[in-house]
Amino acid sequence: METEIHRDDLASKTGMWLFLFTEMLLFGGLFIVYSVYRLRNPTAFHFAAQELSVTIGTINTIILLISSAMIAMSITALQEKNKKLCLTFIGITIILGLAFLVNKYFEWAGHIREHIYPGSPVLALRGQGDVLFYGLYFFMTGLHALHIIIGLVFIGVITARIMNDKINSENFVLLENSGLYWHLVDLIWIFLFPLFYLIT
Amino acid sequence: MIVMENTEHENSHIIPYRTFLIILVILIVLALTSVALTQIYLGTLTVALALIIAVIKSSLVLRYFMHLKFESRMFTIGVVSVALLISSVIIITFLDYLYR
Numbered sequence: 001m002e003t004e005i006h007r008d009d010l011a012s013k014t015g016m017w018l019f020l021f022t023e024m025l026l027f028g029g030l031f032i033v034y035s036v037y038r039l040r041n042p043t044a045f046h047f048a049a050q051e052l053s054v055t056i057g058t059i060n061t062i063i064l065l066i067s068s069a070m071i072a073m074s075i076t077a078l079q080e081k082n083k084k085l086c087l088t089f090i091g092i093t094i095i096l097g098l099a100f101l102v103n104k105y106f107e108w109a110g111h112i113r114e115h116i117y118p119g120s121p122v123l124a125l126r127g128q129g130d131v132l133f134y135g136l137y138f139f140m141t142g143l144h145a146l147h148i149i150i151g152l153v154f155i156g157v158i159t160a161r162i163m164n165d166k167i168n169s170e171n172f173v174l175l176e177n178s179g180l181y182w183h184l185v186d187l188i189w190i191f192l193f194p195l196f197y198l199i200t
Numbered sequence: 201m202i203v204m205e206n207t208e209h210e211n212s213h214i215i216p217y218r219t220f221l222i223i224l225v226i227l228i229v230l231a232l233t234s235v236a237l238t239q240i241y242l243g244t245l246t247v248a249l250a251l252i253i254a255v256i257k258s259s260l261v262l263r264y265f266m267h268l269k270f271e272s273r274m275f276t277i278g279v280v281s282v283a284l285l286i287s288s289v290i291i292i293t294f295l296d297y298l299y300r
Contacts, residue, residue, distance in 0.1 A: 069223070076220070
């Protein structure tokens with residue numbers, strides 16, 4: 001008896017890309033909100049943005065760029081049937097993703113210690129512009145961090161499947177899709193970083 | 201017996217590690233450049249420069265890390281359409297806020 005397993009890699013990648021398009025539109029909408037509020041509160045945004053640490057932002061940018069390169073290289077390793085190297089690259093990606101979150105934790109903890117968080121009475125006293133800047137900062141970097149967490153879980157599931165050879169050099173579209181998701185998270189950060197940390 | 205049927209075999213393209221490492225170095229250099237440029241005062245030019253560098257970085261990520269250069273054109277058209285949609289909404293919104 002023959003069991004036929006139908007597989008269409010192009011279709012699963014198309015599905016992933018369609019989902020990524022909706023993610024781009026979600027963050028695109030938030031970027032529009034940010035730019036309009038910036039236009040209306042230029043001074044408040046200017047001074048608030050100067051309070052963010054460019055150093056932590058830069059470190060996190062480099063962490064995400066390296067992790068993106070790592071997951072991209074894991075696909076090459078799997079295609080070359082080097083499972084061990086593939087898992088090493090994925091392991092580095094996960095560690096870097098966690099490092100990003102740890103940095104983010106210290107950054108947020110620093111703001112909260114200074115009583116800067118959405119709904120804070122101290123922040124409210126500083127005026128509407130600051131409330132808008134930090135509201136958007138916490139929401140957008142928080143949504144981005146949530147995407148990092150989802151990406152890490154996704155990559156974790158993929159790691160287990162590579163270990164038991166369900167994902168292999170012949171069938172790795174799921175690894176490619178998790179990579180695409182991870183690169184999207186990187187892509188969003190490429191815009192978040194200059195908008196919040198660099199442009200003052 | 202299990203017969204695997206795969207309607208698409210375009211997955212066979214293997215991108216060498218070197219390509220990814222070169223792109224990674226370029227991306228880090230661009231990131232540091234945008235940090236350096238925004239630390240010196242250039243007025244409104246700062247915003248333009250930071251955004252231009254972000255666009256260059258994202259196109260590198262899309263083309264190489266996300267394999268767009270080697271995939272079906274359909275995906276590239278999709279990404280460009282989304283980018284055009286977002287930028288046209290930004291332009292229309294700003295026209296409204298600046299000239300109402």
